[in-house]
Amino acid sequence: MDALAAVTKHARALLPERAVITDRARLRTYDCDGLTHHRVVPGLVVLPETAEQVASVVAACARHRVPFVARGSGTGLSGGALPHAAGVLIVTSRLRRILAVRPADERAVVEPGVINLDVTRAAAPYGYHYAPDPSSRQICSIGGNVAENSGGAHCLKYGFTAGHVVAADLVTPDGDLVTLGGEAPDAPGYDLLGTVVGAEGTLGVVTSVTVRLTRDPEAVTTLLAAFPGTDDAGAATSAIIAAGIVPAAIEMMDALAIEAAEAAVACGYPPGAGAVLIIELDGPAADVHAELATVTRLCASATELRIAADAAERELIWTGRRSAFAAVGRISPDYIVQDGVIPRTALPEVLRAITTLAADTGVRVANVFHAGDGNLHPLVLFDAAVPGQEDRAEDVSGAILDLCVTHGGSITGEHGVGVDKAKYLPRMFTDADLDTMQLVRCAFDPAGIANPGKIFPTPRLCGEIPRTHHAATEPPAAAEIF
Amino acid sequence: MDALAAVTKHARALLPERAVITDRARLRTYDCDGLTHHRVVPGLVVLPETAEQVASVVAACARHRVPFVARGSGTGLSGGALPHAAGVLIVTSRLRRILAVRPADERAVVEPGVINLDVTRAAAPYGYHYAPDPSSRQICSIGGNVAENSGGAHCLKYGFTAGHVVAADLVTPDGDLVTLGGEAPDAPGYDLLGTVVGAEGTLGVVTSVTVRLTRDPEAVTTLLAAFPGTDDAGAATSAIIAAGIVPAAIEMMDALAIEAAEAAVACGYPPGAGAVLIIELDGPAADVHAELATVTRLCASATELRIAADAAERELIWTGRRSAFAAVGRISPDYIVQDGVIPRTALPEVLRAITTLAADTGVRVANVFHAGDGNLHPLVLFDAAVPGQEDRAEDVSGAILDLCVTHGGSITGEHGVGVDKAKYLPRMFTDADLDTMQLVRCAFDPAGIANPGKIFPTPRLCGEIPRTHHAATEPPAAAEIF
Numbered sequence: 001m002d003a004l005a006a007v008t009k010h011a012r013a014l015l016p017e018r019a020v021i022t023d024r025a026r027l028r029t030y031d032c033d034g035l036t037h038h039r040v041v042p043g044l045v046v047l048p049e050t051a052e053q054v055a056s057v058v059a060a061c062a063r064h065r066v067p068f069v070a071r072g073s074g075t076g077l078s079g080g081a082l083p084h085a086a087g088v089l090i091v092t093s094r095l096r097r098i099l100a101v102r103p104a105d106e107r108a109v110v111e112p113g114v115i116n117l118d119v120t121r122a123a124a125p126y127g128y129h130y131a132p133d134p135s136s137r138q139i140c141s142i143g144g145n146v147a148e149n150s151g152g153a154h155c156l157k158y159g160f161t162a163g164h165v166v167a168a169d170l171v172t173p174d175g176d177l178v179t180l181g182g183e184a185p186d187a188p189g190y191d192l193l194g195t196v197v198g199a200e201g202t203l204g205v206v207t208s209v210t211v212r213l214t215r216d217p218e219a220v221t222t223l224l225a226a227f228p229g230t231d232d233a234g235a236a237t238s239a240i241i242a243a244g245i246v247p248a249a250i251e252m253m254d255a256l257a258i259e260a261a262e263a264a265v266a267c268g269y270p271p272g273a274g275a276v277l278i279i280e281l282d283g284p285a286a287d288v289h290a291e292l293a294t295v296t297r298l299c300a301s302a303t304e305l306r307i308a309a310d311a312a313e314r315e316l317i318w319t320g321r322r323s324a325f326a327a328v329g330r331i332s333p334d335y336i337v338q339d340g341v342i343p344r345t346a347l348p349e350v351l352r353a354i355t356t357l358a359a360d361t362g363v364r365v366a367n368v369f370h371a372g373d374g375n376l377h378p379l380v381l382f383d384a385a386v387p388g389q390e391d392r393a394e395d396v397s398g399a400i401l402d403l404c405v406t407h408g409g410s411i412t413g414e415h416g417v418g419v420d421k422a423k424y425l426p427r428m429f430t431d432a433d434l435d436t437m438q439l440v441r442c443a444f445d446p447a448g449i450a451n452p453g454k455i456f457p458t459p460r461l462c463g464e465i466p467r468t469h470h471a472a473t474e475p476p477a478a479a480e481i482f
Numbered sequence: 483m484d485a486l487a488a489v490t491k492h493a494r495a496l497l498p499e500r501a502v503i504t505d506r507a508r509l510r511t512y513d514c515d516g517l518t519h520h521r522v523v524p525g526l527v528v529l530p531e532t533a534e535q536v537a538s539v540v541a542a543c544a545r546h547r548v549p550f551v552a553r554g555s556g557t558g559l560s561g562g563a564l565p566h567a568a569g570v571l572i573v574t575s576r577l578r579r580i581l582a583v584r585p586a587d588e589r590a591v592v593e594p595g596v597i598n599l600d601v602t603r604a605a606a607p608y609g610y611h612y613a614p615d616p617s618s619r620q621i622c623s624i625g626g627n628v629a630e631n632s633g634g635a636h637c638l639k640y641g642f643t644a645g646h647v648v649a650a651d652l653v654t655p656d657g658d659l660v661t662l663g664g665e666a667p668d669a670p671g672y673d674l675l676g677t678v679v680g681a682e683g684t685l686g687v688v689t690s691v692t693v694r695l696t697r698d699p700e701a702v703t704t705l706l707a708a709f710p711g712t713d714d715a716g717a718a719t720s721a722i723i724a725a726g727i728v729p730a731a732i733e734m735m736d737a738l739a740i741e742a743a744e745a746a747v748a749c750g751y752p753p754g755a756g757a758v759l760i761i762e763l764d765g766p767a768a769d770v771h772a773e774l775a776t777v778t779r780l781c782a783s784a785t786e787l788r789i790a791a792d793a794a795e796r797e798l799i800w801t802g803r804r805s806a807f808a809a810v811g812r813i814s815p816d817y818i819v820q821d822g823v824i825p826r827t828a829l830p831e832v833l834r835a836i837t838t839l840a841a842d843t844g845v846r847v848a849n850v851f852h853a854g855d856g857n858l859h860p861l862v863l864f865d866a867a868v869p870g871q872e873d874r875a876e877d878v879s880g881a882i883l884d885l886c887v888t889h890g891g892s893i894t895g896e897h898g899v900g901v902d903k904a905k906y907l908p909r910m911f912t913d914a915d916l917d918t919m920q921l922v923r924c925a926f927d928p929a930g931i932a933n934p935g936k937i938f939p940t941p942r943l944c945g946e947i948p949r950t951h952h953a954a955t956e957p958p959a960a961a962e963i964f
Contacts, residue, residue, distance in 0.1 A: 178912070
């Protein structure tokens, strides 16, 4: 019996029939995540319903050296949940219980398959919410958020997923079920929880996540400010932050992104705007009132400034932003969603460089992004039916990442590395940096079966990783001394 | 030539004469850190002045399998910087340059030997400060803060060191110089920076730290509230947090701690108080004003409530708190500084249990602690000259940690595990948890030379760590299937 067949037999004995998928046609529905131009049909799909079942499946994978990949809702944009053809896809969608909501401790305990927005819905009656809010929050899962350390518009003020996860149960690639972190702040020992959050499923599978709940603000105000161009909008963003205000969100969309959103959802943004900022202020009412006055003053170069009068108007402003990625499909048959990040102070310079790059290459780039924390999402447009366009778009997309790195930023802000960006990692990290990470990976996963092929440009067998790269500075006569 | 002699020769060739200490009398001055009842004279002390020198010394240690321990200012309270008799103590006090202060990016770059308060002093002209503020901030070093993930009174609102370090250069135990984290938020790859912060020097030596600067608040108000006892003070703490207010600090001292502080620094706390709370509110003036009204209302059970009229009064209030540990020396010849943490909601219950424990055993316990985040610092008093008292104090001190763990807390809040608490770690972690941590340690340090003997109750050779602990739940007929 081959290894995958052995694991399949184990799964059939362990799980109910509906939870083990081997039929080729049904397997095919799991062949990609949100990065649809990478597709692999998994060897086996399982849908466990308990942590113990996850541990048992992973232990069987470890015994037989069969790769496994965990998948939440499959909305990831870097191919982090791309299956392995000879491996097991562990789908967490049936691990969807909210185990506890404890407002007095500001905590909720949820299974990984729980939908992001459902955590907020469960906390809402107590006046709390779950702060990290990816645009896909209606469908993406907490487990996927943990794997990718997901961000969202309100992460400017409230921080990424890593800042909101205080504990997790993890099935290690050996099949052990361990607990990382805890209820109390600052647990002793290594912060392995921090390492696991954002590890893109390469260190194990979380089966329970304890998250921090955030108190709903007393007041919320949403502004839509239209500018002649991204330079003015970028300058306003810098001015607001420099004034000491940290809005809940500052989002930017450029002319092309506005055009797309308008075509898709008729969000009613000011016609002819070169750029818009969506600025949300929240907190105590007195604060929001004072900050609104300052923000209005700092947006003096805006051609139009709208303040949402009620929840419906606020929702309409956000609908344009949240639908922007999908909306670009209205103005271009194909597009690449890029994700890079730069220090906020470099925003105007990098945006100008992207404009120049687009003009020089004739490739259209729509910009829609988290301006406040410098997290860019350039959408690089192309038509796959026109020979050469896709390659040119890929080149422009890569060049934008180079711009991010040379300005002190990073090749991904919140979408992860996955299969998509492994090749770019050496632009940020030295061999010693990457091998240090791979040694940690090997500590969790010596057999290399947890989501192999993701993140690292040159996966290595654990015994192959060099432990020392270069002689550190030696004293003059080192060779002679020893 | 023995191994230590070889490293000594290497150090002499590399470093100026003043930076290599081998004289027994001078070595003896480095024989302990703030946990003075553990003492070991180091085999060699070096005081490097550059990152390259640190890397070269560590590389020599790696070649000769000589243990090394990094030490900042030596103020740690868990013996994390206790030297190794056959090893090298790497003292970072000459790595004390502030390399950059960049208020526009809210960042400063400092070497590890820089004193905590000096970062704030360097940022002050720009209206910024470095938020984590251990009571020892006038003397403790940033490198030590990174090793211990240090907290402080204002960490209730602003978070621990881990939340304020965005990048670091690290010399790994192989002598490689790697960069972890970066200027931009959320770097791709594993969050090894998070693992290294708080790893108590077991994963390498940081040689440069990029920290987040925090804008000075518009307004600060400090209150001193006296209560009949810790129950009332604890209830007020819970009520303030439950009202949605996060003060910059809420500190509590009980009657015995007040008595000690009064004897030492004449801070003028209300005589006869059973407990005091020091509550500091900061932020926009309008906020602080509104919060002050609420806090005053929620402290209705206070017998006296003082609001500092100016900076001098504020300083006097804080002087009592900051001197409290040392002040206990006025009322007891010897004492143990304990450090545990509990969920805030368990505060009244645990304080009552400590009172019962003290009454039952006849051991005096003074409580002075960060009430807002549940971080207890019971001071367990004894007289070493009276036979049996030290042992009883140790027992009470350990029993307090048990109380913390059984109430969902942790055996250390901010002082670290070091040599002092390694034996308590199994009360919080299973063998699988601890071995997962040790596998990560081995990823960085296969030879086990970086601060050996700290943190882990049973240090293992890297080849000895079991990779799988228990069969995870098996399907019924597993034995038969395979």
